[in-house]
Amino acid sequence: MERRFLLDLSLEELEAELQGMGEPRFRARQVWQWVWRHLCFDVSAMTNLPQRLREDLANRYALQLLRTLAWERDEEGTEKVLLGLPDGASVEAVLIPEEDRRTVCISAQVGCPVGCVFCATGAMGFVRNLTAGEIAAQVLHFALALREKGERVSHVVVMGMGEPLLNYEATLRALLNLNDPRGFGLGARRITISTVGVVPGILRLAQEGRQFNLAVSLHAPEEGLRRRLVPLAERWPLAQVLRAADAYALATGRRITYEYVLLAGVNDGLVHARALAKLLRGRLAHVNLIPFNPAPGLPFERPSEGQVELFRRELLAHGVDVTVRRSRGLRISAACGQLRSRHLTQV
């Protein structure tokens, strides 16, 4: 019998499955707490379960986390891992430690169908969706490592490989499982879903009644340039994306973050900053500027710090709230997809 990945299940599903095995309902809650609260992935160590049930669980469910295939850490502690999936595919996840934060950036897909022209993952094409368990397991991987130091994952961003809203059900389930206060208990406001602007997904998410943060990747303030940088954007024009983001802000009361990768000489001019400010005027919005991280084979350059500062000031002068993402891990293949690309060329 093929074993199911236990992390793919919600607590309610686990209850139903265990009840189907003739177990009382509270057993599922015990298993759930072992896994999601105590980060125990060895059924034999779940000592408050009867021996017979432990054997049944081991026969029916796979519980081990993902294998580490490659690993890098920079001098600031940013750590990137390439995790192996049971079918031989692999995904990247990153831990970004800052003063009081331990943020984990996770992937929702193997490869990506969006094809942003400045992205190493986009250049790989799309391989497959991750399951809910495979998405959550990336967070649990770092949660286990941090526990050794008496620390916890404080924030999660779904901003690694892939477009989470094109893998909606699995992404949402993973995040709800991580959010569940009966287990891992990570607050929804500490979780950010980053989308390139998948309008139906944004509108659906707005109806979920959750407080997740939404980050929308714009990368350009006008349609033509945006379509050149983000090919999938052809399906969802800017005006529709902004309307959907407004609907999300209205439904949740959460401010939207607009991500903007700055590419030297492409979208980093003051004219672009002004157009971006005009687009966001009157919106519950915050812009996060991301100076491009150079990657082998990608024909773009990082703007100078001076240019980034000019862009930032222009937005500020037009009343737009803006931050610049710090360059972390420039030396550790930090842009998504780079570690995986390198690993694949080595094996």
Ligand code: SF4
């Ligand atoms: S930037 Fe994100 S959405 Fe664009 S190709 Fe890369 S992984 Fe996909």
